[in-house]
Amino acid sequence: MVDVTNGRLVDPATPATRHQQIAFVVMLACLLGAPFVAYPIFLMKALCFALFACAFNLLVGYAGLLSFGHAMFMGSASYICAHAAKVWGLPPELAVLTGTVVAAALGLVTGALAIRRQGIYFAMITLALAQMIYFFCLQAKFTGGEDGIQKVPRGHLFGMIDLGNDLTLYYVVLVVFLFGFLAIYRTIHSPFGQVLKAIRENEPRAISLGYKTEHYKLIAFVLSATLAGLAGATKAIVFQLASLTDVNWPMSGEVVLMTLLGGLGTVFGPVAGAFIVIALESYLAQLGAWVTIVQGLIFAVCVLTFRRGVIGEFGRMLKRTL
C-alpha cells in the first residue's frame, strides 16, 4: 500500500477481498433492520447521500479527479424527476429514470469540457459549470426558483406498490442504493477499474502503454454523474421536493466532506461518511451555527491527521482495504 503521506490523494486498492465481502454483509444486515430502530426519512436521506458520495468517490478516489461541481448532477436530476412526476405525471420509476438520464447527458457534456484540464483547473471548471447550472435552475420557470418544486407525488411503483408508506419507500430506496453501490463495486474491480487506477497513479505511463486516457476519464466522469443523478432523483421522490439547495456549491462541498471523512478511495468509506455527516447535522440542527463549525473541524482534522478517513483507518487496523 502506498503511504498517503507521500503526497498522493489516495491509496490504490487491491481486488475484492473476503473482508470486503464480510463488510458488505454487515452493512446489508444493518440497513435491512435499520428502519425499525431509526426514523425512516432520516435513513432514506442518508442512503441517498451515501449513493451520492459513492458516486463522487468513484471519480476522486479511483480516477483521481476532484470535482467541485458534483451538486449539478444531483440537483438537476432532482429537478427533472420532480417535474416529471408532478407535471408530466410519470410513475416514480420512470421519473427517477428520466432524472438519471438527464444527469448522464449533463455529465457527458460537462465531462467533455472539463476532462481537458487536470488538478485544480479541472476542479475550477467543474465549479464554473456547476454555478452556471445553478443560475439556470434559479431562473428557469419550471424549477420554481427559491420555492423549488413542491408537492411532488410519491406515486405507485410499477403501478402497484404505494410509495406513500415510509417503510415501503425505505426498502425501495435501499434497493436503489444497493444497485448503485454494486455497480460501482463491479466497476472498481473490473479491468476498466484497473486502467483508471493506472491513470491515477501515472497518466503519462498509461498513455505510453497505449490507453486512450481521455476516454477512460470521461467514462468514469459520466458514470459518476449518472449515479449522482440517481441519488438526486430518488431524493426528490422521498422528500417530495426539489430545491436550490441541491444544486448549490455548498452541496458540492458536503459530498467532499462525506467522502473525506469516510475515506477517499475506500469502498465503504463514502457510505460511513454520509451516515455520520447526516446524523451529525440532524443531531446538531438545534444548535444552528454549530453544524458549520463541526463540519469545518471535521475537514481540518481529517486533512491534518486523519487522512484515510474512518473506514480507511479501520481498514488499516485490520491491514485490509475496505
Added chain:
Amino acid sequence: MFELLGISPQALFGQLLIGLINGSFYAMLSLGLAVIFGLLNIINFTHGAQYMMGAFCAWFLLEYSGLGYWWALLVAPIVVGLTGVIIERLFLKHLYKLDHLYGLLLTFGIALIVEGLFRNKFGSSGQPYRIPGELLGGQNLGFMFLPNYRAWVVVASVVVCLATWYVIERTKLGSYLRAATENPSLVQAFGINVPRMITITYGFGVALAAFAGVLAAPIYQVSPQMGSNLIIVVFAVVVIGGMGSILGSIVTGFGLGVIEGLTKVFYPEASNTVIFVVMGIVLLIKPAGLFGRAH
C-alpha cells in the same frame, strides 16, 4: 447607438463607474489570493473568512474601544494578519509536501470554523458600521451622484494593489520571495530563511484581505457570511487572471467588476453568474489564465 441598446450614455457611464468600484474589492481580494498561491502554492479558501474578520475587527474597534475607521485600516490588517501567521505555522506548514488540494480542503475547513463561530455569536444579520465623517456626502458628476466613500475605495485599492505589485516585482525582497518559490532549497542554501519568508507572505496576503474587509465595512453589511458570498467569485477572478500572476489578478479584478456592472444593466439576474461564464471560457481556451504561466 446607445439608444439602440436601450440605455442612455449617462446611465452607462454611471454603471461602469459602479462596476469599477466593485472591481476594486475583487482586485484586492484576488491580489491577496494570487500572492499566496503564486508564492506559496497554497489555495487559501480561508480568504473570505479573513476578509470578514477584517470587517469585524473594524467593528470591534469602534464598539469596544472607540477607535475609528482610520485606526481600523491600520490595526485590523495587522491583527488578522497575525492570525494568518498562526494558522500557517500551526497547520499549513505540514501540508506543503502534499498534493495542494489538501491545502484547499484544510483552508476550506478553517473558513467553515471561523464563519460558524462568528455566526454563533452574532447571527447572520449584519452589524451596522458608519461611513467615517470625513468621507460622507458625494459629488454630483452630472451623469450620477458619486458618494465620496466609494471614490475613496477605488483610490485606496489602486494604491495598495500597485504598491504590492511593485514590492513583489521590483524590489529585492520581492525577488527573494519569487526565487524562494521557484527553488526553495537553493535559496535556503544562500542563507535566506525560507520558512520565515513563507510565513510572512501568507500573513501579508491575509492582511490584504482584512484591509479589503475594513474598506467594505461601511458599505456592505458586516456579517459572518460576507466572505463566503464573495470567495467563490474571487476564486473565479484569480483563475481567470492566472493563478500566480499579481498583475493578472489586479487587471482581471477591475475588468470583471466592470463586466459585472454592465451585466447588471442589461440582464441583472445574470450578474452573479457572468463571471463564471467568463471563467469557463477562459479555462477552455487558455487554461493558465489570461496572464498566467503554466505551472
Added chain:
Amino acid sequence: MKITRSLMLAAVVALTAGTAQAQLTNGEIKIGVMNDMSGLYADLGGPGSVVAAQLAAEDYAAAGGKTKISIIGGDHQNKPDVGSSLARQWYDADGVDVIVDVPTSSVALAINQVAAEKNKVFLVSGAATSDLTGKACTPNTIHWTYDTWMLANGTGKAIVQSGGDSWFFLTADYAFGHALEADTSAVVKANGGKVLGAVRHPLNTADFSSFLLQAQASKAKIIGLANAGGDTINAIKQSSEFGVVQGGQNLAGLLVFLSDVNSLGLKTAQGLILTETWYWDMNDNNRAFTKRFAAKNGGKYPTMAHAGVYSSLSHYFKAVDALKADGDGKVVVAKMKEMPTDDPLFGKGVVRKDGRKIHPAYLFEVKKPEESKYPYDYYKLKATIPADQAFRPLNEGGCPLVSG
C-alpha cells in the same frame, strides 16, 4: 382467570388510547416554533417567537387552562427542504401537534403541504405569500398576521393617493418579491399611477449601487422596495449614500418590520411609509405584553410576527379546550374558524373559510429622530384600514375551500 382479565383490560385500554380523536395526543399540546433562528429574518421572528409562544402558554395556564403545553423551537434556515424535513420529523416522530410562525414564503408553502398530508395544524404568522389563502389553501392552515395583498393595498394605495404616482421597483428575484411587485403594480395602476420600470436583484444582495442608479435614472417619484429583511435594509442604507432622497425621490418599504427600523436607526429610516397589523405602542394591552416580552427577549421589543404567534396560539388553545382533543388537524382548524377570536393583542376578529385571519391594518410613518421620545418610539399612525377592507375579498383568491 386473573391474568386473562388484566390482559383484556389492558387490551381495552390500549384500544381506547389508540383513538386519538377523543383525546390529546401524548396527553399534551406540543408546539413547534419554526423560523429563521440566526439568519436575515432572525430579528423579526427567531427566538422571540419562542418567547411569544411561552407567554401564550403562561397566559392560558393563568386563565385556568388545564392542558399541559410543551414548546420546541427549530431553524429552517430559509430553505424549503430543511423546513419540510424538520416538519415531517416533528409531526411524525416528535409528537408535535401544531407548527407556528415560519417566515419565508417558500418554506411556508412546503410546510403547508406537509401539515395537510399529516393532518396536523399549521398557524402561519411570519410568511407573506397570499397564496396560502389562495390557490394553496388547505383545511389545516390558518394564515395570521399579514400577507402580500394587504401590504400592496395598504402601503401602495396610500402612497399613490398621497401623490406618489410614478413608481420604479427594486424586486427580490423570487416568488415573494415577484408577488409583492405584481400586487403593488396592480394597485398603483388601479389608482391612476404609472409603473416606470422594475429591476430584479438576486436574493441576499449586498450591493444595490447599480440598481439604485437605474432607479434614479428612471426619475420615478417613488422607489418601491419589493424585498425584505437584509435586502431592504441594504437598499435603504445605500440609497441614503447615493443621495436618493435629496434628489427628490422617496422610498416605499413594502415589507418592513419594527426590527428592521431598529437596525437602520431613525436617522436613516425616517419618513419611511409602511403597513403593519400590530404595533407595540398602540394600546395598554400591547404595552403590557411588550414589557413581559422584552424582559424575556433580551430587551428587544416584539414585532407583528411575534404578536401573531401569541394570538394564533391563544385561539388554538381555546379551540382544543372546546374539543378536548388535538389529534385531528382539520377538526381543530374548523373549530378555530367557527369561533370568533378575541385576544389582548389583536382584539376581536374572525378566521375566514379560506384560513385568512381578519383584523385591521395600520399605515405608519417612521418618526424623525427628534420626534422619538423613548426606546422603540418609531412610528406615527397615518391611517387605519378597517378589517373588512384590509385583506383580499374572499371570492378573489381562488381557494378551493371557498368555491367548493
